[in-house]
Amino acid sequence: MVSRSDQKIYSLMLNKKFSKKLLIKTDHQLMTFYKYIEKLFLNIFVKYAIIAPLPYAIGNFCEEIKHAIMLASIHDQKLIILTPPNIFRKIFKYKPCNTHLINFSNWYSIKEVGRWRFYSIYSIYIIIFIVTRGAYLLIINKLLKNHYINHKMDFIGISCYYSFARIGLSRIWSKLSTSNVNIYKETSYEKRINTFKQELVHYLTSLNEFKKLETKVKDLCMNKPIVVHTRSDKHYDDGKYYADGNREKNRKNRNMAITNYIPLLNYLAKHHQHPIVIIGDPNNLESLPEEIINLPGLVNYSNQRLVELMVMLNCQYFIGTQSGPWDLALLLDKEMLVFNCIDITTACIDTKPFIRSKYFIKPIKDGLSSEEWLKIQPYDLNTENVGVMNKYSHESEFLVSVINKVMKNEEMDIFNEKHNLHSKLEPQKVASNLEILPISNDTVNVIRSKLLWKWKTKSQSDQLFSNLLYYKDEYNRLLIKINLSIQNSASVYLDADKK
Helix, strand or coil: CCCHHHHHHHHHHHCCCCCHHHHHHHHHHHHHHHHHHHHHHHHHCCCEEEECCCCCCHHHHHHHHHHHHHHHHHHCCEEEECCCCHHHCCCCCCCCCCHHHHHHHHHHHHHHHCHHHHHHHHHHHHHHHHHHHHHHHHHHHHHHHHHHHHCCCCCHHHHHHHHCCCCCHHHHHHHHCCCCHHHHHCCCHHHHHHHHHHHHHHHHHHCHHHHCCCHHHHHHHHCCCEEEECCCCCCCCCCCECCCCCECCHHHHHCCCHHHHHHHHHHHHHHCCCCEEECCCCCCCCCCCCCEEEHHHHCCHHHHHHHHHHHHHHCCEEEEECCHHHHHHHHCCCCEEEEEECCCCCCCCCCCCCCCEEEEECCCCCCCCHHHHHHCCCCCCCCCCCCCCCCCCCCHHHHHHHHHHHHHCHHHCCCCCCCCCCCCCCCCECCCCCEEEECCHHHHHHHHHHHHHHHHHHHHHCCCHHHHHHHHHHHHHHHHHHHCCCCCCEEEEEECCCC
């Protein structure tokens, strides 16, 4: 039965008479309800490490599973991964990031705890998902969103927790943020992640879709290819809503056209015996050497996601930009060269935590010197102080020059199993007249400290309870990234201006 006070609140929402005070109170009540349900659920099944990762974003999905495996290894718990069923996606308006990976998550959880126990837990999660997602679509997104905007309040907190029930995420980030990175040497983490990968291979190869693939495609998956991916401009209007109702577009600075990679791909084809596989969005690349496999043009879309998983599992190296496949490469412990990075704070993230990688960061605006770029740091995905982002990309010659240096320096030969990418890359002129500037560990640490202070300040000052919880979680998430950054195994570089 609906109380009179509830009827009044609902009437006010419909008539657009929501005062700021009432909005803050409603936000608090909604978040209190969500947190109570989540705490009750996790306390009932306290002996398990439970995570409900974001199902539509492959990057978040992989990162959150990685963190859950870490926590499970520390506390010697069974891991349960909860995802909404595919049959709900039309009703609840979402698109799974990778159906095969999501289905595997359920299959893996069943192997961890048994079918009966998993589905007992899963059925309760489904009820929570229906309630929160339904509330988000019918009440929060349709009725409350405009009130947040009208009162110049961020919509990000309530949206984060109600758009999808992120069960377990806050607890995992809170516990991992206080963990010593050395603890992973003393736990079953590496064994667990290897088991996860082995089970993923077993699951994928047992699917009828994989068995029906052409022999040449199956062979491609197993031939230790170099995987190349760029975050394209085809879509990705991502970012948060500002208080004025506009949506930020600054995260497009991660994007890079695949055509920038053509000289690099040709160079790799001449110097590497294994195939080079392009994954990601459809492209218009034609007349490529036979050593370069353009996966979007080789298989249909449904099979492409399956083949991409298999290629990433067996690849020797990953080259690309910061996007979903980058997080997948981190989950699968792949060494990598990453270009067009967003910022320093997310580079050097070694969540094996001991893989070796190199990250190349582009200034965020045209004509911005490296000194000016460092001055406006720290910035992050939710900033409003950076200005309009552009499609600033590394030049083709720069990409080739970096690979050329890496391959010709014996100590850095990424394609020779006897060597690795550990040695230091000294400042040097490259073919595009850009200079590679190593960013010192001290500079990285100063920038991270400033960003931590920024998140901590936000987590203590916002008027909305949902935002306070969100900023606190993001603060813990950044702490984890810093704790897992092994400075002697990953390096960050900034491209200086043209001379």
